[in-house]
Amino acid sequence: SHNWVLMVSAQTPTNIAVIKYWGKSDETLILPVNDSISVTLDPGHLCTTTTVAVSPSFEQDRMWLNGKEISLSGGRYQNCLREIRSRASEIEDKKKGIRITKKDWGKLHLHIASYNNFPTAAGLASSAAGFACLVFALAKLMNVKEDESQLSAIARQGSGSACRSLFGGFVKWIMGKEENGSDSLAVQLADEKHWDDLVIIIAVVSSRQKETSSTSGMRESVDTSLLLQHRAKEVVPKRISQMEEAIKNQDFPSFAQLTCADSNQFHAVCLDTSPPIFYMNDTSHRIISIVEKWNRFEETPQVAYTFDAGPNAVLIARNRKTATLLLQRLLYYFPPNPDTDVDSYIIGDKSILK
Ligand code: PMV
Structure with a gap:
């Protein structure tokens, strides 16, 4: 039938x-x-x-x-x-x-x-x-x-x-x-039970300009960026083993240092591409500055940031207490507003929308 x-x-x-x-x-x-x-x-x-x-x-x-x-x-x-x-x-x-x-x-x-x-x-x-x-x-x-x-x-x-x-x-x-x-x-x-103190907060940064798709962005970077060649051969292999160690030992200072450095190098490769690709915007840059200043002020890093092929910030706090402080600061500097910098925050197990 x-x-x-x-x-x-x-x-x-x-x-x-x-x-x-x-x-x-x-x-x-x-x-x-x-x-x-x-x-x-x-x-x-x-x-x-x-x-x-x-x-x-x-x-x-x-x-x-x-x-x-x-x-x-x-x-x-x-x-x-x-x-x-x-x-x-x-x-x-x-x-x-x-x-x-x-x-x-x-x-x-x-x-x-x-x-x-x-x-x-x-x-x-x-x-x-x-x-x-x-x-x-x-x-x-x-x-x-x-x-x-x-x-x-x-x-x-x-x-x-x-x-x-x-x-x-x-x-x-x-x-x-x-x-x-x-x-x-x-x-x-x-597995997912390992290092479950970490809390992820995503700041959805409104983007008005159309982004370059990852496929064409990658193609242009491979064709034109010497930094990409250097990164792939000399930088990433070492970082991969350091990151594996940091994850195994739940070593947040190393994890945060590697995560931020790698995000910044990825965006540097984009800038090294011809014509240059801009995925982050002024709001993304301001978020980086705020986190960098905070981490330097404390004895040890509290928050890691990473950005993909767009302006949204993915922030990883070392624990719930830090995540609460982080959200307070974000809401102070970037109150959610569809007309301005940050649309919404997506947090751990719940999301706050507009
Ligand atoms: O898989 P794609 O084509 O969406 O590329 C993802 C590229 C980045 O998000 C920027 C980096 C990554 O490793 O996810």
């Missing part, structure tokens, strides 16, 4: 890199020029929820993002769908009388519905959580018997940073050595 539908839902949080990925050595396979390390946020905020469905009545693969149909014809979606389909295995639901063989999976069509629980307009990266969630949900539906690291190598082909969202806690994306990308995958460094 043709009147059945099988569905699977999954929820995946986004991740924030503390040692950044910037630059590809292969644009199709999405292979990076250096390793990177990230923290996956708690589930609940900055999450993507994706439901995937299969039915003999579906006539083509279709996808809806936040309720609006989007095209699946792009290479990144096609690569993920192909890789997952090739690993599908047979499923049988005797109660429903459904049996799907490996061969059937190649012919059946999929419907995919994905929602972000945060405003896309806020300029917060959504592709990381999005592709991780898509690949994970499809793997569940199609009974793919691969572990998270193997799935991460598929999510990577949707969006590089997505490979790190297959795990919670602290995650490393190993760039790999193979030309086919088979060993360019994510591994978990420590």
Whole structure:
């Protein structure tokens, strides 16, 4: 019969890199020029929820993002769908009388519905959580018997940073050595229970100008920035091992120093690109100054900052007490206001919006 539908839902949080990925050595396979390390946020905020469905009545693969149909014809979606389909295995639901063989999976069509629980307009990266969630949900539906690291190598082909969202806690994306990308995958460094004093506050800085997409930004940096070459070869490898040590020992001073330095070097690479790319704005710079002054005033660093391909500040406080002080200061300097500097703050386990 043709009147059945099988569905699977999954929820995946986004991740924030503390040692950044910037630059590809292969644009199709999405292979990076250096390793990177990230923290996956708690589930609940900055999450993507994706439901995937299969039915003999579906006539083509279709996808809806936040309720609006989007095209699946792009290479990144096609690569993920192909890789997952090739690993599908047979499923049988005797109660429903459904049996799907490996061969059937190649012919059946999929419907995919994905929602972000945060405003896309806020300029917060959504592709990381999005592709991780898509690949994970499809793997569940199609009974793919691969572990998270193997799935991460598929999510990577949707969006590089997505490979790190297959795990919670602290995650490393190993760039790999193979030309086919088979060993360019994510591994978990420590799970979500490790170092749970840390509190993350995201200051959503309103951006009026259109940003350069990470894909074209990376391409321009790889083509024109000598600093990127130096960073990838000489700087990041050392930082990766220092960051792994800092995370293992819950050494906040080293963690903060490395995180801030790496964010600043990433933005320096952007400035070293021709034509230069400006992701941070005056508000971002003011936030950096406030945190730097505070850290220098104290005996030991209290807050780390990091910025991705946009002006939003991701602030990591060493504990709840510091996070409270940080929020007080932020609200004093940047009261949330859609017309001025900061739109809203997204905090730990709850968000304060406008
Ligand atoms: O995976 P993409 O193409 O969204 O690139 C992400 C790049 C940064 O967010 C700037 C850094 C990172 O490692 O996540």
